[in-house]
Amino acid sequence: MRVLGIETSCDETGVAIYDSGRGLLGHALYSQVALHAEFGGVVPELASRDHVRKLIPLIRQVMAGADTPAGEIGGVAYTAGPGLIGALLVGAALGRSLAYAWGVPGLGIHHMEAHLLAPMLETPAPEMPFVALLVSGGHTMLVEVAALGRYRVLGETLDDAAGEAFDKTAKLLGLPYPGGPALAALAEQGTPGVFGFPRPMVGRPGLDFSFSGLKTAVMIAVNRIELDDTVRADVAAEFQQAVVDTLVVKCRRAMAQTGAGTLVVAGGVGANRALRTALKQEGVQQGWAVFYPRPEFCTDNGAMIAYAGMLRLRAGERAQLAIEARARWGLESLRPPGESRPD
C-alpha cells in the first residue's frame, strides 16, 4: 500500500510517500524558519498561511519525484494533532479532501506516535516492545511501547519540554531562532563544568522531568557575569550536559523499571549529537539496543506521518469523513488499529 503523508503541525511543511513494499519513495520538507526568525518564535497565523502557500506545490513535487500519479496512492495520512490548530487544519483539510477526491481512505495521525515510530524508517529497525524517549519542542516523555497503538506514558515534563528549554536558553544567550541547534553548535566549543547547573529531578524517584529550574539557573548565571564568547560557549556546554545527564538518568530508570531491552530516541532534540552519543554509550554499558532516526527524521517531517499512516491504513483502520484536528491529544488515548478510540 502506498500512502501520502502530510505534516503541518507547527512550522515545517512535510510531505512524503511511503510504500509498504518498497519503503520511502520520496520526501520533502519546507521549513518556515526564515519566516518566524524575525519574531524570535513561531507566529501561529503566519505558520498557517505559509502551509496554505507551500503544501500543494510540495505534494506535487513529491508525487512527481516518487513517480507516483494519484491513481497509485492507496491512502492519505495527515497530522491531526497535537499542534497549532490553524496549522493542523491546513494539512487535515487538504489531506482529507485529497483522499475523498481520489476515492481512498484518509486518516488523521497523532504527531507523537509518528515521532516514536520514526526510528522504524531506518535499517535495522527496532522491534516492539521498546521504551521511547520523545524529546521535542512541545513534549518530553518516556513511553512504554508494547505494540502499535499501545502506549503507556511512564513520565513526562512538569513544565518546559527539553526542546523548549534549549530554545529559551538559546534566547538568553542571544542566539538566533531556532535556538536548539544553534545552542548545540555553541556547546561544542565550550567546556561543561565551568558553570555548575542542576540536574533537575534526578535525585527524586519517578520518571517525570522538569526543565524550568535549569533555565532559571542559566538566567541567574548570565545576569551575574559579563558574557563574552568563551563564557557563552561554557554556559551552553554545561546547559547541554545538564539536559543530557538528566535524560540519561531517566532512561536508565525507565529501562530498569520496564525490563525493556530496546530504547528508541525521537523528536527534535533526538537530533542532538551529545545526547545521541551519551545514550549510545549508556546502551553499550547497560546492554540495551539504542535506535534513532537520522537527524532529519528526528525533527518534524512528512516521512514519519506517511509511515505511521501506512501501518494503520494497511491494518484496515478507517476514519470518518469529518476533518479532525486537535490542539491537544493524549498519546495514551490511542488504540491499536481495529480497536476504536475513546473520545
Ligand code: KG4
Ligand atoms: O520534533 P520537533 O521538530 O518539533 C516539535 O514537535 O516540537 O522539535 C523541535 C525542537 C526545537 O525545540 C528545537 O530547538 C529542538 O527540537 N532541536 C534541538 C536540536 N535540533 C532541534 N535541540 C537540541 N539540539 C539539536 N541539535
Ligand code: ZN
Ligand atoms: Zn514534532
